[in-house]
Amino acid sequence: xINHISDLSHSLPTSxxxxxxxxxxxxxxxxxxxxxxxxxxDAVHVFVYLPIEYAIKLFDKPELQRxxxxxxxxxxxxxxxxxxxxSADEATDVFQxxxxxxxxxxxxxLQPVTRTELKNLTSYPQHSAGALMTTEFIAVPSNYTVQxxxxxxxxxxxxxxxxxxxxxxxxxxxxxxxxxxxxRLILAKPDDNVLDAAQHIKPVIITALTDREEVARLxxxxxxxxxxxxxxxxxxxxxxxxxxxxxAMTEEMNENTHRFGxxxxxxxxxxxxNFLDMLKKRSGWLSILFIxxxxxxxxxxxxxxxxxxxxxxxxxxxLITSSGGNxxxxxxxxxxxxxxxxxxxxxxxxxxxxxxxxxxLALGAILGIIGFIxxxxxxxxxxxxxxPHWPLIAFTIFCTLVAVVGFGSFIGSILPFVMKMLGFxxxxxxxxxxxxxxxxTGIIIYFSFAAILLAGTLL
Amino acid sequence: xINHISDLSHSLPTSxxxxxxxxxxxxxxxxxxxxxxxxxxDAVHVFVYLPIEYAIKLFDKPELQRxxxxxxxxxxxxxxxxxxxxSADEATDVFQxxxxxxxxxxxxxLQPVTRTELKNLTSYPQHSAGALMTTEFIAVPSNYTVQxxxxxxxxxxxxxxxxxxxxxxxxxxxxxxxxxxxxRLILAKPDDNVLDAAQHIKPVIITALTDREEVARLxxxxxxxxxxxxxxxxxxxxxxxxxxxxxAMTEEMNENTHRFGxxxxxxxxxxxxNFLDMLKKRSGWLSILFIxxxxxxxxxxxxxxxxxxxxxxxxxxxLITSSGGNxxxxxxxxxxxxxxxxxxxxxxxxxxxxxxxxxxLALGAILGIIGFIxxxxxxxxxxxxxxPHWPLIAFTIFCTLVAVVGFGSFIGSILPFVMKMLGFxxxxxxxxxxxxxxxxTGIIIYFSFAAILLAGTLL
Numbered sequence: 009x010i011n012h013i014s015d016l017s018h019s020l021p022t023s024x025x026x027x028x029x030x031x032x033x034x035x036x037x038x039x040x041x042x043x044x045x046x047x048x049x050d051a052v053h054v055f056v057y058l059p060i061e062y063a064i065k066l067f068d069k070p071e072l073q074r075x076x077x078x079x080x081x082x083x084x085x086x087x088x089x090x091x092x093x094x095s096a097d098e099a100t101d102v103f104q105x106x107x108x109x110x111x112x113x114x115x116x117x118l119q120p121v122t123r124t125e126l127k128n129l130t131s132y133p134q135h136s137a138g139a140l141m142t143t144e145f146i147a148v149p150s151n152y153t154v155q156x157x158x159x160x161x162x163x164x165x166x167x168x169x170x171x172x173x174x175x176x177x178x179x180x181x182x183x184x185x186x187x188x189x190x191x192r193l194i195l196a197k198p199d200d201n202v203l204d205a206a207q208h209i210k211p212v213i214i215t216a217l218t219d220r221e222e223v224a225r226l227x228x229x230x231x232x233x234x235x236x237x238x239x240x241x242x243x244x245x246x247x248x249x250x251x252x253x254x255x256a257m258t259e260e261m262n263e264n265t266h267r268f269g270x271x272x273x274x275x276x277x278x279x280x281x282n283f284l285d286m287l288k289k290r291s292g293w294l295s296i297l298f299i300x301x302x303x304x305x306x307x308x309x310x311x312x313x314x315x316x317x318x319x320x321x322x323x324x325x326x327l328i329t330s331s332g333g334n335x336x337x338x339x340x341x342x343x344x345x346x347x348x349x350x351x352x353x354x355x356x357x358x359x360x361x362x363x364x365x366x367x368x369l370a371l372g373a374i375l376g377i378i379g380f381i382x383x384x385x386x387x388x389x390x391x392x393x394x395x396p397h398w399p400l401i402a403f404t405i406f407c408t409l410v411a412v413v414g415f416g417s418f419i420g421s422i423l424p425f426v427m428k429m430l431g432f433x434x435x436x437x438x439x440x441x442x443x444x445x446x447x448x449t450g451i452i453i454y455f456s457f458a459a460i461l462l463a464g465t466l467l
Numbered sequence: 468x469i470n471h472i473s474d475l476s477h478s479l480p481t482s483x484x485x486x487x488x489x490x491x492x493x494x495x496x497x498x499x500x501x502x503x504x505x506x507x508x509d510a511v512h513v514f515v516y517l518p519i520e521y522a523i524k525l526f527d528k529p530e531l532q533r534x535x536x537x538x539x540x541x542x543x544x545x546x547x548x549x550x551x552x553x554s555a556d557e558a559t560d561v562f563q564x565x566x567x568x569x570x571x572x573x574x575x576x577l578q579p580v581t582r583t584e585l586k587n588l589t590s591y592p593q594h595s596a597g598a599l600m601t602t603e604f605i606a607v608p609s610n611y612t613v614q615x616x617x618x619x620x621x622x623x624x625x626x627x628x629x630x631x632x633x634x635x636x637x638x639x640x641x642x643x644x645x646x647x648x649x650x651r652l653i654l655a656k657p658d659d660n661v662l663d664a665a666q667h668i669k670p671v672i673i674t675a676l677t678d679r680e681e682v683a684r685l686x687x688x689x690x691x692x693x694x695x696x697x698x699x700x701x702x703x704x705x706x707x708x709x710x711x712x713x714x715a716m717t718e719e720m721n722e723n724t725h726r727f728g729x730x731x732x733x734x735x736x737x738x739x740x741n742f743l744d745m746l747k748k749r750s751g752w753l754s755i756l757f758i759x760x761x762x763x764x765x766x767x768x769x770x771x772x773x774x775x776x777x778x779x780x781x782x783x784x785x786l787i788t789s790s791g792g793n794x795x796x797x798x799x800x801x802x803x804x805x806x807x808x809x810x811x812x813x814x815x816x817x818x819x820x821x822x823x824x825x826x827x828l829a830l831g832a833i834l835g836i837i838g839f840i841x842x843x844x845x846x847x848x849x850x851x852x853x854x855p856h857w858p859l860i861a862f863t864i865f866c867t868l869v870a871v872v873g874f875g876s877f878i879g880s881i882l883p884f885v886m887k888m889l890g891f892x893x894x895x896x897x898x899x900x901x902x903x904x905x906x907x908t909g910i911i912i913y914f915s916f917a918a919i920l921l922a923g924t925l926l
Binding site for chain 1 (some may be wrong): 494496621630671687689691710714717720723725729730733742745750754760763778783788794796797802803811819826829841851872903
């Protein structure tokens, strides 16, 4: 093994060794940036020279690229030490990126405790607290004193992600009784019992299956730095720290924005996503929306007679469909956020409709009036001649806008509920999705009003 | 003053006193929820009975509603004690909601140190670190020992929002030299010099004018729990804690989603926004988009002759404009996120165009082929008869889709850059905005292709 490393260093320019020295004086995030920019071989060699504790910290940053590949290329023992030292949640992620053979080889050499942790963590669903949590928490039995607890913290500190909260458990059952912050610990008298020193408020807890959006909401609500994850027997099985919540929120923001843009989430940085991946992630939804939108052509074929008689109706087609889409887009963005923040829940759908429908009709009336005025002004100033029946045309546009914008708000507000009820993310009811839905309906509404209001004159 | 309180309690049902007792055993956030649901008078009276320390904690929660009004209604001395005890950042927010007279009355009675803090904090722009920060940080001169520092922390703990980071400053100039975590402090030897015990890595710092999105990025990047805000002389003037960053990120997420839905941000919970406010926030942008979209009518008037000759062209109008809008929406959502995460910066606009334009053209070709096949199938199966020149029509649709979807991707990717360059939030280049922009252009592209490809046959 020692031979292995010296073999490697033999062929290296001294600059890599010097670089490793420089790196260890930087913030981990800055060092990661530099390593990410290195050629692959140099990156591997840097890790040979870095102090193992520092190397572990770099692998603990999710921003480190090629981490699985680097581990595969590192001398075996080195890779195993890093994996044993890493945070269990990050190690799990790296493990999942490895090819099967390396994974099995390295896995067999890990410490038993690390192996168990990895096995447990890989079993939780994506976006659950289990997938975010780490298993390195600090727990003491409730018969400890404050000093005893502090001594224990100092003893295990090196292997723990956070030491700012200590869980107090029942000596026999390991059931979670309370939690005490380091802040309270250093203020308490050393001889006090740790349970007495803790705040007499039930700690906030989650389970491994709690959704990450709900986890984030709890962190915000209770100003938490970490939260314990408990099992059915109320035993602590891990903890989620605030830095993981920040990362999860950022991912959630990406996903929502991409979904809202009508595409699959791209979880790599924009510049590192290759052309074909990009095409794949975007063409799927774009094609589905396109095929759905084809119904507009079908609807228009149905009204071709009316179109031929009154070609003037075609002029306002994009104006009407886009207004319905825009009002739907407003409504869905409002409801998606309100659902995410739990300002409203599924059972509020009736209340939401009784708010959105009048709002939509009022917005439609505003646009309708603008549309009416536009036609009147064009007519009077002679910019365009809509013929002798122009007031009827303008009135058709007005009525259509009230109905289409009202309908857009209705659909935009109700579809996020439907998505949630069906078990999808409400954000799937994205603006392009709503717009497509409203376009077809908008055309039918438009020509229905025209057929009624213009019968005997233009049609 | 004592009279004042007893006057109040005289008229109270005992239940409010009992409620106050029950509240003080709950998490602050849960107690805030209960107080929010009380009648206004009861809410005021609850604060009369709550222990002052606990009352202060409740006022420190931004979720407490009617906080300014409750302070106005509380006995004078009580209100002043609460304001003196509150976190400076929250006190600033409450102060800004008060009517002018009460503000002046209460302000005059505050402790001088609170007055100075409030004056300073109100001067920072919205969305800046200054508006997020609190001034209650812990700093010790660099000649302190570890024990001396720990003693000092215990002494001032009650009045500090966080005690997990202590700033080490130069004794003469108060210049920030380093930072030490409570974790390192309890591990260090008591007699060690505090500066020696600190990590030998320059602390991450921000200024009061750093944008909150950048602050959030630094927290994620460096896994921070708090960050010091320094002035031009490198003196610490405050700190931003991670709970404020979580709140700011949530607000940012709301703003972006609402903006992306094509409306002004609504910063109140959905159910508490009244009808007129809702109408105001939504009608503005909806009207602007409507007026912009009117250019589609103008463009179509221009091509009225072509439309009359080949009414079949009208059938595909919504299909073409929506495809351009959808591809633009994808591109803008990608670029907005990439800019927010600093994956790309302003100077990358060229690189982005050279990626987005080919992607857009390829996506357009995919949709174009689907469109071509649709027309061919309808023609052969006899669902619709496009006439003898159907291959030309299908080819026109194909070419138009390539151009319009390509153009949509181009505009969608470049407008967020333009917005940022003009000093706006890139998220202002929302999907509805892009769609409107692309609709008019799409019509012109469509009829231009038709004029060329169908000349001599249909046109």
